[in-house]
Amino acid sequence: MTSALPARRRPPLLPGACLGVLGGGQLGMMFATAARRMGYRVEVFSDVADCPAARHCDRLHVVSLDDPQAVVRAAADVDAVTFEFENVSAAAAEALAARTRVRPSPNVLHTVQERRREKAFLVAHGFPVVPHAVVTDAATLAAAADRVGFPAVIKTAAFGYDGKGQRRVADRAGLEAAWRDLGAGPVVVEAWVEFVAELSVVAARGDDGAFAPFPAVHNRHRDHILDLTTSPAAFPEAVGAEAARITAGVFTALDLVGVACVEFFLLGDGRLLVNEIAPRPHNSGHLTIEACACSQFEQQVRALCGLPLGAPRQLAPAAMANLLGECWGGGEPDWPAALAVPGVSLTLYGKAAPRPGRKMGHLTAVAATTTAAEEAVLAARARACRAAPGT
Numbered sequence: 001m002t003s004a005l006p007a008r009r010r011p012p013l014l015p016g017a018c019l020g021v022l023g024g025g026q027l028g029m030m031f032a033t034a035a036r037r038m039g040y041r042v043e044v045f046s047d048v049a050d051c052p053a054a055r056h057c058d059r060l061h062v063v064s065l066d067d068p069q070a071v072v073r074a075a076a077d078v079d080a081v082t083f084e085f086e087n088v089s090a091a092a093a094e095a096l097a098a099r100t101r102v103r104p105s106p107n108v109l110h111t112v113q114e115r116r117r118e119k120a121f122l123v124a125h126g127f128p129v130v131p132h133a134v135v136t137d138a139a140t141l142a143a144a145a146d147r148v149g150f151p152a153v154i155k156t157a158a159f160g161y162d163g164k165g166q167r168r169v170a171d172r173a174g175l176e177a178a179w180r181d182l183g184a185g186p187v188v189v190e191a192w193v194e195f196v197a198e199l200s201v202v203a204a205r206g207d208d209g210a211f212a213p214f215p216a217v218h219n220r221h222r223d224h225i226l227d228l229t230t231s232p233a234a235f236p237e238a239v240g241a242e243a244a245r246i247t248a249g250v251f252t253a254l255d256l257v258g259v260a261c262v263e264f265f266l267l268g269d270g271r272l273l274v275n276e277i278a279p280r281p282h283n284s285g286h287l288t289i290e291a292c293a294c295s296q297f298e299q300q301v302r303a304l305c306g307l308p309l310g311a312p313r314q315l316a317p318a319a320m321a322n323l324l325g326e327c328w329g330g331g332e333p334d335w336p337a338a339l340a341v342p343g344v345s346l347t348l349y350g351k352a353a354p355r356p357g358r359k360m361g362h363l364t365a366v367a368a369t370t371t372a373a374e375e376a377v378l379a380a381r382a383r384a385c386r387a388a389p390g391t
């Protein structure tokens with residue numbers, strides 16, 4: 001008998017099934033840990049053998065994620081596929097979707113993996129965005145930057161993350177160098193936003209349309225890289241509620257099934273602007289592991305498998321601080337000193353080379369208040385990294 005059931009009504013994939021994840025970074029590592037805890041087998045597809053997820057999965061396939069046929073061949077045994085970063089070839093995701101469950105769908109990936117398409121989607125659906133212009137040739141760059149105003153940020157249209165592929169430009173004089181540095185390809189020119197805070201909402205949506213947002217968290221960046229996340233955030237409840245409302249709208253408009261994150265700028269007048277959408281768990285959601293009834297990674301497993309979503313309820317105030325390569329500047333960080341701070345947990349991604357700016361791990365603290373959690377996680381990081389110059 002052939003199954004005439006639409007995809008949305010498929011029975012859930014039960015523990016024992018094999019889940020594939022495209023990408024082997026720390027997000028894949030934490031997905032694999034959550035999935036295996038729940039009794040699933042996990043196969044990881046990565047361009048490199050020495051990746052964080054390698055030690056946490058049942059099978060690692062070293063395969064070019066740009067080669068759809070190779071990915072499909074390697075994925076012969078998986079029952080469903082998700083991804084842990086968005087710079088996966090949409091063609092590979094589509095080839096997989098022709099034979100297995102892929103969540104979020106290749107359509108979602110296609111829309112959000114390129115800034116021009118992402119912005120066009122947000123504008124078309126009436127979501128609030130940063131004033132911007134799309135530029136494809138040097139001749140129109142200056143006029144576009146004049147329109148959005150200075151200072152401006154120039155971002156490559158594709159494959160940017162953690163501030164990679166973007167340059168802040170103070171005035172017209174800086175445009176040419178920025179254009180060249182970014183590869184002289186299509187870019188999005190954005191107005192520089194004097195926000196009062198950055199926040200994000202990680203949420204899950206099920207096959208049946210059920211929507212489960214985690215509380216909006218407060219993010220602080222250093223050099224365009226996330227540095228510190230705190231939750232509950234110190235802004236009025238209405239701001240978090242509005243962020244969750246916009247996030248629900250984005251998920252519905254994308255028909256997104258899975259876990260994703262919407263990042264926002266909060267302006268002085270209380271307005272929120274969508275900065276970007278990440279179609280996967282997010283660095284700002286790591287504290288859900290220690291602080292919420294169900295983590296963002298368990299939600300990813302549940303949404304992928306068509307299981308009921310877990311409760312995103314936060315059980316304790318929490319803070320997360322990233323550990324970048326700089327922390328290793330004085331040798332191995334002092335973990336015993338960091339872990340002596342009450343309420344602090346350590347996650348290391350197992351990366352061998354601690355290059356500056358590289359995310360090597362993170363610390364999380366839970367405490368009675370957000371302020372206490374923030375103080376604890378920063379104290380722990382200061383202790384861990386105290387031998388490193390300038391951290």
Ligand code: AMP
Nearest residue numbers: 130153161162163190191192193221224
């Ligand atoms: P992105 O990779 O676009 O998320 O940018 C990384 C970080 O750079 C953001 O979280 C902000 O801290 C900063 N940033 C990016 N775009 C802007 C902007 N238009 N105005 C001000 N800050 C920005």
